[in-house]
Amino acid sequence: MTTTAQDQERLDAAAVTDALAQGDCGEVHGDAGRRAQYSADASNYRRIPLAVVFPRERRHVLNTLDVCRRLGVPITSRGTGTSTSGQAVGSGVVMDFSRYFNRLLALDPDARTATVQPGIVLDDLQKAAAAHGLLFGADPSTHSRCTLGGMIGNNACGSHSIAWGRTAENVLELEVVTYRGTVLRLGEMTQAEIGEAVAAGGERGELIAALHQLAERNLAALRTELGRFPRQVSGYALEHLLPERRFNLARALVGSEGTLAVILSATVRLVAPPSARALVVLGYPDAIAAADAVPALVKHPLLALEGLDRSLTDIVTRPETRRTIDTLPRTQAWLFAELGGQEDELSRLAEELVAAAGCAGHEIVTDPVRARQLWRIREDGAGLATRTPEGSEAWPGWEDAAVPPEQLGSYLRQFTELLARHRLHGAVYGHFGEGCLHVRVDFDFTTDHGTAVFRTFITEAAELVAAHGGSLSGEHGDGQARSELLPLMYGPEVIALFERFKGIWDPDNGLNPGMIVDPLPLDGNLRISAHRTPLPLATVFPFHADDGDFAKATRRCVGVGKCRTAAPRGGVMCPSYRVTLDEKDSTRGRARVLYEMTQGEVVTDGWRSAEVRDALDLCLSCKGCSADCPVGVDVATYKSEFLHHHYKGRLRPASHYSMGWLPLLSRLAARMPRLVNALTASRLAPAIKRLGGIAAERDVPRFADRTFLTWFRARTPEGDGRRGPVVLWVDSFNNHFTPDVLKAGVAVLEHAGYRVQVPDGTQCCGLTWITTGQLGIARRIAHRTTRALAPATRAGIPVVGLEPSCTAALRSDLPELLDGDTDARGLARSTLTLAELLVHRTPGWRPPRIDARSLSQTHCHQHATSGFTADSALLAAMGVDNSVLDSGCCGLAGNFGFERGHYDVSVAAGEQALLPAVRAAAPDTVVLADGFSCRTQIAQRTDRGGTHLAELIARALPRIHQQTRNPHRD
Template identity: 50%
Template sequence: MAHVQLPTPVVRRPGRAEVNVEALAAALRERVRGEVRFDRGTRGAYSTDASNFRQVPIGVVVPRSPDDAVEALAVAREFGAPVLSRGGGTSLAGQCTNTAVVLDWSKYCTKLESVDEQARTCIVQPGIVLDELNRQLADTGLRFGPEPATHMNCTLGGMIGNNSCGATAQRTGKVVDNIARLEVVLADGTRFWCGETTDEEYREIERHGNAQAAIYRQLRRLRDEYADEIRRRFPDIPRRVSGYNLDSLLPEHHFDVAGLLVGSESTLVTVLRAELKLVPVLEERTLVVLGYPDVVAAADAVPAILPHQPIALEGIDHKLIRDQQIKNMNPQALAEMPEGRAFLMVQFGGTTTDEVERRAHQLLEALHDTENQADVAFLDDPARETELWHVREAGLGATAHVPGKADTFEGWEDSAVAPELLGKYLRRLTALYEEFGYASETGPSLYGHFGQGCVHTRIPFDLYSADGVATYRRFMERAADLVAELGGSFSGEHGDGQSRGELLPRMFGDEIVTAFGRLKAIFDPEDRMNPGKVVAPYRLDENLRLGGGWAPANPQDLYFKFPHDGGSFAQAANRCVGIGRCRQHKTDGGQVMCPSYQVTGEEEHSTRGRARLLFEMLDGHGDGPLTDGWRSTEVKDALDLCLACKGCKTDCPANVDMATYKAEFLAHHFHGRPWRRPRSDFTMGWLPAVARIVGKLHAGKLVNVLTHAPGLSRLATRAAGVEDREIPLFAGQTLQQWFARHHPAGDGVRGTVLLWPDTFTNAFHPHVGQAAVRVLEEAGWRVTMPSRPVCCALTWISTGQLGTAKRILTRTVRELAPHLREGGLVVGLEPSCTAVFRSDALELFPGDQDVRRLHAQTVTLAELLTEHSPGYRPPRLSAKAIAQVHCHQHAVMGWDPDQQLLRDAGVDAEHLDSGCCGLAGNFGFEKGHLAVSEACAERVLLPRVREASADTVVLADGFSCRTQIHELDSNGREGVHLAELLASGLEGRTATRRSAR
């Protein structure tokens, strides 16, 4: 490994690779209560963070308590192993990836230990997620102030490590400004609480003569020696995050050792607990959005706005808006934007509505008839404000993997200058883009915390070739010189890590960088804490996740064609950018992904963890932990708890589609060795074929007896290789059999529509299809239905039997082709099957014109009635409902038309933020999945069903959702399909019409 020469007496141990890993792992398992994982799969899942860098860890320890972590550090010390303390793993500068023992705090060390409302402080463990902390603090009227865009999944430990900020830092400052004390442990085992230190407290510490006293004496000497240089070289700007906080040791900052350690990125100490300063929640807020002709003009207006003391002042340019429009992100919020090609979002907060509105109007009056006057959108609706903040917070995900654009990367994503120099900086930065060939109309967007001079961007670096990497290095050096010239900071929020550690001499000069090295030697003389970051850093162009030498296996014999990734599975596996939205324990505005992570808390069971393993499986570096390709058991194990809910297809900002990746992987994993498949792949995967035989023989009642009779039911589930669950009952008559004898009603004035007889509706719940026929005919449609057996092949897709799935889909499309070529619509009742036609089929056969027609002409019942039935009025129901929206509907079709239709019918429907029901087709029946399946249902769905009043309708269009409710709800509630709910109101309407005649 090549490193910048240490300017200090820090010894880099040359024997890193000689750590006895087997003995280390054994000792950790013996002495640490937490989970110790040195397996190849775990190491692959933790090989990178959200940055451009990759280093495979030695192993991972998931401590159950801070004391557990202390013991893990002791073991690592005995074996000479380096350690990396990690939070949510969303760091963008490479500080959360290293060849070290990784401590992952985020699963167990998540407690809010105490709150002192009077002092406005609380003590937390480092793994607690920011949103969860603030949720628990809600009753106190207090909150932790800094709020990064990843607030829904970032941990406090990670925020402390990076000195995080977020939009709210305009009011509350950086994390360093909001820390009272830290409990820390050093690599040598020294453990103490630290914070601001008075002279009296210093003398008391020194009197003990222990390790802490020795450290404090050295810090005093270091401070005194470099005080003048610190004052001269540290930028006096709101967002100086780069470097160590040596300024916290100055007398004017009260020798604040906790402040010194904030932002040290696990390179000096491991944080065990933190005492946080809290701020009052501002009950009233209002948002003013100002539109400007370009982003430089918006930046130039910032100094005129700051005197009005907004609590947040964010900037976004038209390219960020365009990227979100292309990806269909936040459409309602984007419609609220004023005219312009760049925007400032100015938020005011206070205790009364009058106060915040007065301050907003004063701002607008001050800007009127000046060079900073703007087009204005004034928002005081909290819901609209939240939507617009989503526009800003979605920046990182929105600018990654935009269709039609080159891939963009971090690296120079959070530089900062004084706010009054922001316009000048952006002019010169965009000129630098032009010089290096990175600028174009589809080039990098600029956005960020303009009120504090911090700029976010993702740049289309070419990190795939040696020349591209060399150009990336030259750009980084030039950009660093530009910021240093303007007295700014290379990092204004995300930290230095490996991206900017090498560049720090350009910002601080050799003398301060030497002081950084001496500080490192005080706390970590043997360089065991996250080595190679900040001090004596790796080069910014080594350990790249991609790089000129990246040469992954790129399979060509794919079943899915991955049209959004140029037909490349390698590009699909590389789609994850590490934001970690999939790691949310709580749903946020209807998020579905990632149900297995929500109940297990395991990195490898998150969408991100699985994507990392698929990336490692392709072994693009030749040194990865996974070498078996499609045969990898580690990847199979990680995918085993993927419910294939497709939530990530929509909820992931990078649109990772893990359900598709899972199906593709399973197809190759079992190719040529079907005997290795679990029995459930055949019993569940071939369910449509079984259902067809049962229906043809009219054997439903007999099969039901055999699968539900006492004693026989257990034999049936064992024979099928599934969990001991209630097997759904076959209907005595299939929907197709009923429809063959059905006499059409109504006039069919709207034309003919084909009702798709999916296996679940056809064989198990034909009453849903019958209700749909009634609704459609009453709405003026003539209904047709295939008379021959047909299938969308969903169950074969979800079990990875893709060869069979493609054959079945081909037959189905051929059957539907005449109807499709005439422009006829296909109505799907089962969301998962409808989603196959709207998504999977096109990705399996992107060039087939009939498949394209099927994709475009398949609609849900609600879409047909709201978008294709002009003048249609649903029956008046005046009911209350809670809606469990099927995952595939959420991910592919959306629920807005359903919501509109229900509203028009007078139904007060609440869309549950419950995520996946947990059954997910075959998933909940497969061996080993019952506990996860039930835990998913118990998060939100089942408690809400149990507490609902008897007259509240439980709306569930998905067969899986209805099955899960039927089996697991102790009160015996049943889910109802939208078609059934609408049909229930038709009798009264028919009687009224007869009376009118």
């Protein structure tokens, strides 16, 4: 019996995992699912690790090194894995510091220093520093999830390095451990301190002696070849070994990409930001013109000078972001120049900057809210750039080059010509003020020819940047992407110095081998390979945006890691990750496992994969990722597709039958609601829940005594109906549980002059079947629904939905399920929220004035499909003082929060923002929550009730407001 390479790899992984587990190394994983999650970072590269370790304590790091050294296994240190160069993936053991080894150890506001563990997220440090009026100067666009250890590894810079320097300039001291287990504390050293260390001997003394000797023998090369301009990040930062730089070993390790030592702690410098800021947006005919303006602009006292090309912003489809972009100066490229100082001097500084800019349009922004909206576009650049405006894939590889700012215009002209010569395209953005450009290029890795073009182009680009006196990397490091090309930038003498430097620190080559020295080929280990054939996986959803290719859909995730933002700010993605802080529960982790499923190498069971099933278990199907992920990864749809195939012909979880079939079961319950309510509240309730796969902690919602449809069909219409008919979508949730919401909708629509109709029979959008992956049934239901509504939608009659999840399903899921069905597309175009109809389609209607304060929870499906803009406008028109929660999912999310095993995560997700805000709201504040799930979570976890927007309006209407009531308050 022969052993395949995959079998041998599994055996090796098992042996390494066992040794690590027995060696007290922290949390250790060697299963296929975990290895799949860590197979890639944000680069073009894919390497399957043998095991993943999450150290909790210092001893776990030391023990992991001891075990790996004994086994001869290399170690790759990893923060959040947002590297675009491939240095955060490895074929040995990946040590992830971000989950546990992430504490703030000390903060001294007087000395303006902080000491941190390497896994701390930058924003967490910034939050702690902000309490003392301080911040950490380097701030890459991934600040919400990148770790200090990763920033030190790559010498990250960010938008404000022009004012506050790179990570290197902000590191004061490092405590590190070598692969051989030597622990050192590093920083500046005087000649006397060097002598004392050498005299003391031991491994520390020998290492310092060797490094000092290396510097003393190569002073000329260190002074002339290295540190020539701020963004020269490629290679090792040996210039910090110079005596005039005080032989600073800490700074010499910054940018070494985990190849020399493992960081145990870092002491960093904090700075005091200016008291006020202004953002000056400068418009130019194109990116080259913007680059030409840089030399004049950098003479001004700037905090940041960032460039953005319209070809990047053209990719944005989300309505709110699109509206922000449309307010920019009407040009093809922009520079975002930030100024800081006293508030009374900013106007003068801004006008002086504009006068020197030679721009074709400008805007001076002093409103912090608008400034944040604009900066968010720039921060999303790494994700947006992964698609061209035509929709094709674009990749890193030449993502990070930098030249002296005075060379930027010339370099960009010739770089643009180089792209055209190879018939390639890429959107340019980046840190123009320091000559650092980011660009992702539409390389074709699916063919041998495309991969050859990639190698040729990257090589010629390296020659071009070297000719302009630049650096292959300006902040992201060399990694596998550029290490091979370093001889084009440095001569043999410097390359030999790098090799000796690595050899002194890591003679066993056990730390991140293949990076910087003895490099791996830049076209090896590619995530996409012409020689690797994905499994033939037929799908129900068409995935048109990805050419009908499920593998291509899953690799839409390029690893920028925005889904790993733990703080619940400004979005929904990803509720379960924010609770568990586990990569497997992030949008990226799920997409990685799904992609590996399509490859069939690590995850080998295709649609039947238990690893994928487990990775998707805590996905709430909230659709937050479809809007918040800058690349539009839609795990909710992937999950529905997977569950459909995974359980095809097999027994499903009980919740798929109880909650997946809830619309049908609700019709049965409507015949005897009081009996059903009595049973679900009786001693039999625990057994009923257990049989239905429902969490024991959850209360089963009570069925209404009378459904909305029964009420509606027995009533006499009111109002004059002068505006014509409107179809009110009767969703199962409100129809059977909270009919007063639909009644309020009728009152509001009739007051606005509409003649309300409801669909014939009992229709359903099929949402519960979609989320549980019962797509065959969902399609049959969708067909019936679109046929029933076709006469109305063909006649141009609007369809108004009051339940956001159902409205979103009509808009997005049904057209996908019924691909090519013109009636389904017509229904999607006709479907509106109540606020959209009243604000955009009902001219002359005046809403009632309501003197009230409200707190609004935007349903996650509404966030993903239509946003809250129309609702905000309507509330403002009514005079309501409304606050919108700036985050997340309620945590219940339809069936998710009711399912057994999900209760704790569901509640914890709600506790991130919604539930504390509701409890803290003043008693007279109206809690607005249009989603049935949101109102249910609020009612079950607080002493407040949620109110639908329709109910709020209806209560203020004549003759109606006394008739509608909030069932949660009753």
